Amino acid sequence: MNAKEPLWTPGQARIDAANMTQFITQVNHNHLQSITGYDELYHWSLDGKEQFWSELWDFCGVIGDKGNRILVDGDRIETAKWFPEARLNFAENLLRRKDDETAIFFRAEDQVEYSLSYRDLYRQVASVAAWLKDQNLQPGDRVAAYLPNMPEAVVAMLAATSLGAVWTSTSPDFGEDSVIDRFGQTEPRFLFTADGYFYNGKKHPLADKVSAIRNKLPGLEQIIQVDLAGFGIQAGALDWRDIIANPVDVIDFVPRQFNDPLYILYSSGTTGKPKCITHKVGGTLLQHLKEQKLHCDVHPGDHVFYFTTLGWMMWNWLVSALASEAALVLFDGSPFYPDGEVLWRYADDIDMTVFGTSAKYLDAMKNAKLRPADKFDLTALRTLASTGSVLAPESFDYVYENIKQDVCLASMSGGTDIVSCFALGCPLLPVQRGEIQCRGLGMAVEVFDDDGKSLQNEKGELVCTQTFPCQPAYFWGDESGEKYHNAYFARFANVWHHGDYVRLTEHNGIVIYGRSDATLNPGGVRIGTAEIYRHVEQIEEVVESIVIGQDWDDDVRVVLFVVLQPGIELDQALQGKIRKTVRAKCSPRHVPAIIIQVAEIPRTKSGKIVELAVRDVVHDRPVKNTHSLANPEALELYRHLPQLQE
Numbered sequence: 001m002n003a004k005e006p007l008w009t010p011g012q013a014r015i016d017a018a019n020m021t022q023f024i025t026q027v028n029h030n031h032l033q034s035i036t037g038y039d040e041l042y043h044w045s046l047d048g049k050e051q052f053w054s055e056l057w058d059f060c061g062v063i064g065d066k067g068n069r070i071l072v073d074g075d076r077i078e079t080a081k082w083f084p085e086a087r088l089n090f091a092e093n094l095l096r097r098k099d100d101e102t103a104i105f106f107r108a109e110d111q112v113e114y115s116l117s118y119r120d121l122y123r124q125v126a127s128v129a130a131w132l133k134d135q136n137l138q139p140g141d142r143v144a145a146y147l148p149n150m151p152e153a154v155v156a157m158l159a160a161t162s163l164g165a166v167w168t169s170t171s172p173d174f175g176e177d178s179v180i181d182r183f184g185q186t187e188p189r190f191l192f193t194a195d196g197y198f199y200n201g202k203k204h205p206l207a208d209k210v211s212a213i214r215n216k217l218p219g220l221e222q223i224i225q226v227d228l229a230g231f232g233i234q235a236g237a238l239d240w241r242d243i244i245a246n247p248v249d250v251i252d253f254v255p256r257q258f259n260d261p262l263y264i265l266y267s268s269g270t271t272g273k274p275k276c277i278t279h280k281v282g283g284t285l286l287q288h289l290k291e292q293k294l295h296c297d298v299h300p301g302d303h304v305f306y307f308t309t310l311g312w313m314m315w316n317w318l319v320s321a322l323a324s325e326a327a328l329v330l331f332d333g334s335p336f337y338p339d340g341e342v343l344w345r346y347a348d349d350i351d352m353t354v355f356g357t358s359a360k361y362l363d364a365m366k367n368a369k370l371r372p373a374d375k376f377d378l379t380a381l382r383t384l385a386s387t388g389s390v391l392a393p394e395s396f397d398y399v400y401e402n403i404k405q406d407v408c409l410a411s412m413s414g415g416t417d418i419v420s421c422f423a424l425g426c427p428l429l430p431v432q433r434g435e436i437q438c439r440g441l442g443m444a445v446e447v448f449d450d451d452g453k454s455l456q457n458e459k460g461e462l463v464c465t466q467t468f469p470c471q472p473a474y475f476w477g478d479e480s481g482e483k484y485h486n487a488y489f490a491r492f493a494n495v496w497h498h499g500d501y502v503r504l505t506e507h508n509g510i511v512i513y514g515r516s517d518a519t520l521n522p523g524g525v526r527i528g529t530a531e532i533y534r535h536v537e538q539i540e541e542v543v544e545s546i547v548i549g550q551d552w553d554d555d556v557r558v559v560l561f562v563v564l565q566p567g568i569e570l571d572q573a574l575q576g577k578i579r580k581t582v583r584a585k586c587s588p589r590h591v592p593a594i595i596i597q598v599a600e601i602p603r604t605k606s607g608k609i610v611e612l613a614v615r616d617v618v619h620d621r622p623v624k625n626t627h628s629l630a631n632p633e634a635l636e637l638y639r640h641l642p643q644l645q646e
Helices: 012-017 019-031 038-047 049-059 090-094 118-134 151-162 176-186 207-216 240-244 281-295 313-324 342-350 359-367 393-402 482-488 529-536 572-585 611-618 632-638
Strands: 102-108 112-117 142-146 166-170 190-194 196-199 202-205 222-226 261-266 276-280 303-306 327-332 354-358 383-387 408-411 413-415 420-424 445-448 459-464 496-504 510-515 542-552 555-564 594-597
Touching (some): 019 281, 038 049, 049 281, 090 151, 090 281, 112 151, 118 151, 118 240, 142 151, 142 176, 142 207, 151 190, 166 176, 176 207, 176 276, 190 207, 207 222, 222 240, 261 281, 303 342, 313 354, 327 342, 342 354, 354 359, 359 383, 359 393, 482 496, 510 529, 529 542, 542 611, 572 594, 611 632
Parallel strands (some): 102 327, 142 190, 166 261, 303 327, 383 408
Antiparallel strands (some): 196 202, 261 276, 459 496
16 A cells, blocks of 8 residues: 555545534534535634634533623633533433443453443433432532542542532552542542452452551541452441442432532642642543544443543543443453454444543553454444554554454554544545544644744644633642643743644644653654554564653663563663664654663553653652653662663
8 A cells, every 4th residue: 555545544434424524413413614625624623713602502412501691801812711601510421311221331351241230321321429418518618539440439429520520530550659649638528439350360359558548648537448359348447338229210400600619639749749630521521522422422322441440541531422322331350361353252242332431441452463354343432542552553554454454543642631632543534654644623732832832744742722612621639720821831922832742634633743742852852652663563572662751961872671571681682673664664853872772661551661761860850740641660680780880
């Protein structure tokens, strides 16, 4: 195939059936427009942003009172207020259905499997909400979860938010210190947890960690525990089954303002205590409806899966698919136990229509030479979504050659900061190799140089130049707003600066080169780390890599660390091969000055490699919060290396 040709182009039947096509028809009718494709729709969504978001509310059938005013103070991005008169309840919008079709599928590896119907889901939420109401849970109170990715987490979240409470969660692979760093700041009244969880075929108890957490959260009134792994309910905890055994048929949904808090999510916390990013009721709902119904083309009855934990924003994103009347597909455990095909068997068994995962998972499948297309019927699969890190062009090839040819590969990028995406997929557009298909509707994404000049087809900073509804409400505990301002608005006046180093292509797609703060700068030339990873990790001897810039002789030199295949040693020949590849595929500036073999790469709980933490260790600076890492001991592999002193 010609490298310039798209890897996938939607057929006319797919375009005609797409929700986005129906939305364009509605916009044209209601606003006397003549929009014919995505590009025109995107620009209309910015030029007429108030009309766009109001029209989206109507198209998605948001349950609530929209009010008369759509936007106040819209020219000031940091302080703009969307839908200031609106009243709605988040949980009510996700609990539209009450029938006997399956609402949630669940598997915990090969140990536990069950499902909930929409009717069962509603009744369980009603029971838990009634119990919380009896405990005098008030709007704005925090309810936390330290749970596997299981139906009870969805039920607890919906019960809490039905009463106007603020939900916050993390996953059971977090140690107690990491949990206390998070929940200690947000002070939940109630904690939902489990007796244990499954990973790699083993049962892991949680009792000791839960006890330690309880002792450090003085405001915690009650722990509610689910018996998943068979360890039993620990002393002092309330059994989940006792709560849902109380039958309740009706939920009394508490109306909330559009900009009231809904979720508290946490930054990775590798440079200090995690930031408590607080997201809005209406902004989260409206943005997720837009992304799922329009960009991912989710229809009622679809089966939507994302491989995630409760410690990653993609869980919050996934559960919103209920608002599109789709079923959630939940999985908890290792995606490679008992083998690398476990998720694809699941996809085949229940006819997944959206399969979401991380770029690292697809890379691992590629390295393992797995070919799901040979074994599984993926007829139902329309969209394969990828996020978490940069999806290399070679991984695009892998998907179309080994998973499915007729699928929309929706690489996505946004983050915890907006609990959604700035750039993502589109069912009306072709998929270009190595590119995110488009900027999200209503998201005025541009690329700026250091002076704030807008760029096309050149690398620069990802920014957003207009307000959007899913901006965070604030950081919890940041009374002055200084931390919030410094995080997004200090770099460019009245412009959201996201911190990604990117390029806007000639197709109006996005290519991401890594985080701006991890960008290398040898000789004053900015280099995105993803450019190096892409080519180094195609070398068969290399499993994965991490690259940093080391301060050296009044400049910066590129240092590459590699994890190699078992039995392979980093000799001069392999170093030469790596350098030759980087020089040929990137540029002489990209070539690492030093290459070092390591046994492991440190990463966050959600799987992201931590270039800044490694850079700090190499420069003998403290890493302020190693609790956020999945493998903090790996950092010691990078400390005081003799090669870095030469």
